[in-house]
Amino acid sequence: xxxxxxxxxxxxxxxxxxxxxxxxxxxxxxxxxxxxxxxxxxxxxxxxxxxxxxxxxxxxxxxxxxxxxxxxxxxxxxxxxxxxxxxxxxxxxxxxxxxxxxxxxxxxxxxxxxxxxxxxxxxxxxxxxxxxxxxxxxxxxxxxxxxxxxxxxxxxxxxxxxxxxxxxxxxxxxxxxxxxxxxxxxxxxxxxxxxxxxxxxxxxxxxxxxxxxxxxxxxxxxxxxxxxxxxxxxxxxxxxxxxxxxxxxxxxxxxxxxxxxxxxxxxxxxxxxxxxxxxxxxxxxxxxxxxxxxxxxxxxxxxxxxxxxxxxxxxxxxxxxxxxxxxxxxxxxxxxxxxxxxxxxxxxxxx
Numbered sequence: 001x002x003x004x005x006x007x008x009x010x011x012x013x014x015x016x017x018x019x020x021x022x023x024x025x026x027x028x029x030x031x032x033x034x035x036x037x038x039x040x041x042x043x044x045x046x047x048x049x050x051x052x053x054x055x056x057x058x059x060x061x062x063x064x065x066x067x068x069x070x071x072x073x074x075x076x077x078x079x080x081x082x083x084x085x086x087x088x089x090x091x092x093x094x095x096x097x098x099x100x101x102x103x104x105x106x107x108x109x110x111x112x113x114x115x116x117x118x119x120x121x122x123x124x125x126x127x128x129x130x131x132x133x134x135x136x137x138x139x140x141x142x143x144x145x146x147x148x149x150x151x152x153x154x155x156x157x158x159x160x161x162x163x164x165x166x167x168x169x170x171x172x173x174x175x176x177x178x179x180x181x182x183x184x185x186x187x188x189x190x191x192x193x194x195x196x197x198x199x200x201x202x203x204x205x206x207x208x209x210x211x212x213x214x215x216x217x218x219x220x221x222x223x224x225x226x227x228x229x230x231x232x233x234x235x236x237x238x239x240x241x242x243x244x245x246x247x248x249x250x251x252x253x254x255x256x257x258x259x260x261x262x263x264x265x266x267x268x269x270x271x272x273x274x275x276x277x278x279x280x281x282x283x284x285x286x287x288x289x290x291x292x293x294x295x296x297x298x299x300x301x302x303x304x305x306x307x308x309x310x311x312x313x314x315x316x317x318x319x320x321x322x323x324x325x326x327x328x329x330x331x332x333x334x335x336x337x338x339x340x341x342x343x344x345x346x347x348x349x350x351x
Contacts (some may be wrong), residue, residue: 002026004073007080009037019043019230028071032057041191056101088157098159107171116173128237129168129181134158138291146297147245154289180240184248185296189226190323202324213217215286220293225316228309235307244296249254249296252313261293266321299333
């Protein structure tokens with residue numbers, strides 16, 4: 001099997017590439033290598049015969065046409081996206097360009113390639129559009145996001161992902177492109193760019209820096225270990241029904257403040273210092289439009305396709321903290337040269 005993966009140098013994308021290659025799937029990783037793309041995350045597979053890399057922008061139609069023509073994939077896993085909510089608040093243009101225009105360009109390139117395939121390959125081709133639970137908006141104290149939950153995005157990021165979901169659905173209905181969509185809860189694990197909550201807290205705590213918690217810290221997310229997500233995506237790609245959506249979640253709801261305290265406790269045990277690290281917790285101005293709660297109902301994926309998350313939050317967060325303690329070679333250059341932990345996403349003057 002040959003799969004074209006977009007955004008495979010990112011956090012989730014690199015986990016997907018590593019997993020697919022481990023399953024002896026041939027992968028072409030197409031990535032623009034923005035600030036969040038890191039080929040060091042692919043070091044363990046970069047010389048594998050099943051792995052190839054192409055530096056290209058999904059907004060570049062000629063480059064996408066060439067990638068399809070040269071690699072001849074059996075399908076696409078589309079993960080390339082601008083994904084950080086805070087950055088979308090102060091720079092929405094990149095999110096519209098990549099997540100909306102880029103997704104459109106990729107859909108058109110995939111459609112042209114798929115339309116020209118011989119009948120057997122054409123019927124087996126799949127286009128998996130990988131999205132987020134943030135398109136559904138915010139939940140109250142009760143309830144779960146289901147595949148039929150109406151879209152209600154709050155941020156420029158989630159709005160751009162909602163738009164790309166609608167494009168993928170429309171290309172399936174109008175042109176017959178064999179599209180499947182997945183919507184996933186918050187991921188965490190190794191190789192996570194340090195602007196996101198869990199790696200930011202781990203690294204700030206290691207360096208004795210303030211641990212910023214938005215608002216009162218009571219916002220709730222459903223957390224999924226990234227390697228469980230990679231397994232889910234291959235399951236959906238190979239066994240999911242064309243035209244369907246599958247929600248992917250870990251059934252691990254946690255308040256942000258509880259996650260921060262859990263990380264502090266693990267680090268205090270594994271790398272003790274004179275002062276407890278929870279004394280570094282600092283409550284800061286909340287993010288504009290901050291959704292209160294996300295929670296995924298993954299029943300459809302679990303019952304129809306037989307997938308289950310293998311990690312719960314306690315096992316996954318232990319593995320994640322241990323990985324950051326053991327892999328300074330990966331994160332140190334990012335902290336020193338790319339992102340040092342500064343606050344992002346405050347609304348200021350209009351650009």
